[in-house]
Amino acid sequence: MEDQKLKNKKVLDQNISRRGFITKTALAAGAISILPRHVFGRGFIAPSDKMNLGFIGLGKQSQGLAKNFIGNTTAQVVAASDVWSTKNQWFKGHVEKLYAEKRNVSAYNGISTYLNYKELLERSDIDGVVIATPDHWHAIQAIDAMKSGKDVYCEKPLTHTIEEGIALVKTTKKTGQILQTGSMQRSWDSFRKACELIRNGHLGDIQKVLVNVGDPAVPYNLKAEAMPSEVNWNSWCGPAPMLAYNHRLAPSRNDVDFWPDWRLYEEVGGGILCDWGAHMFDIVQWALDMDSSGPVKYIPPTDRNAVRGLKMYYENGIEMIHEDFGRGWGVRFIGSEGTMDVSRSYLETTPENLLTADLSNAKVKLYNSKGNHLQDWVNATKTRTQPICGVETGHRSATVCNIANIAYNLGRPLEWDPKKEKFMGDSDANKMRGRKERKF
DSSP states (O other): OHHHHHHHHHHHHHHHHHHHHHHHHHHHHTOGGGSOGGGGOTTOOOGGGSOEEEEEOOSHHHHHHHHHHHHHSSOEEEEEEOSBHHHHHHHHHHHHHHHHHHSOOTTOOOOEEESSHHHHHTOTTOOEEEEOSOHHHHHHHHHHHHHTTOEEEEOSSSOSSHHHHHHHHHHHHHHTOOEEESOGGGGSHHHHHHHHHHHTTTTOSEEEEEEEOOOOOBOOOOOOOOOOTTBOHHHHHTTSOOOOOOTTTSOSSSOOSSOOGGGGBTTTOOHHHHHHHHHHHHHHHHHTTOTTOOOSEEEOOSSTTOSSOOEEEOTTSOEEEEOOOSSSSEEEEEESSOEEEESSSOEEEESGGGGGOOOTTOSOOOOOOTTOHHHHHHHHHHHTOOOTTOHHHHHHHHHHHHHHHHHHHHTSOEEEETTTTEESSOHHHHHTTSOOOOOO
16 A cells, blocks of 8 residues: 555656646746637647657667657657767757657757667656667667656667566556557557457467568678767677677668668668567467467477578467568468458458457457557557557567577576576577666
């Protein structure tokens, strides 16, 4: 009871602090925002009720995130940080343009930028942060943010190592902050319908699941190029080894026709196996009701050069295989009563009538975020309830991906204990749950 009182007091203090800051700002600017909300009519959102956001990581992914937060949520973007001066400058202009387009604010100048994200976290008026840095920074920045009293929206995969995920779960519980993982497929109607059909037995007993996503991570191998002057490369590498600069790894601008290749390399990413596995393995976890668990056995292909063929087994006997079934990135569920293929571009069943099953009175009804993954997090921060893809869910889905990389790397069967979050009888694999961070 005492812990709950302290949590409630913390939330109240944060709200008072935020509202006090905004009220002072409003008074300095003319103060019409302190009028009662009923004066402005139904649907008006008082500035004191808006969530102030800071963005950390201003690469290509931040472009769409900023657009959707400004266009589709009630949050206010007030700060941003990146180790690239070029991206700080670009993001400021990008946000100002979005405010003009999406909110009809012709001269928005409310965003400050920082080269060091810790300066952003020092601001008491910021309620939450959006983390869109490369994978190797996710856990460190999310933990720092929560310790500074900020709620967190963190891009997927949530963490780069298993031990990071364990630490992130502990910090979230200890601080009481609200974390949403950017596995936004859970907010798509088609994926929720697919999982509800499976959870309610319309495919019968699930026997096998095929998941097609990209290749495992590989060691960094790009050729060294001249270092741009507009980046703090030591900070970009951060806890990872100091890598030779190459524009494909981290371009200085966002208007390039490729997604940066840091995703491919084990030092800073998890390969496309993790990048898209955090979407597709995540849907399997949801469909099989395994959000607090995962497979217990991993059997890699005998060919050490293979990039597909890993078999994973849940404790209930369901087999999941990393396999290309010929339809792009997606999932195929094989049950005793039929099959289902689901991806971002299709949802199909055999027989076809399985797809039209009536779910209105289904026993299992899954969380419905109303199609807005970002606003779902914003709402959760106000009610202090869990969003659709909270920290435990994001951690467990990332763990499936990270263990898959370990299995491909070691080339031998692994047994995993989801409760203890350790490998059984394999010291080498257990060492790979984390890694020694570089001092920088």
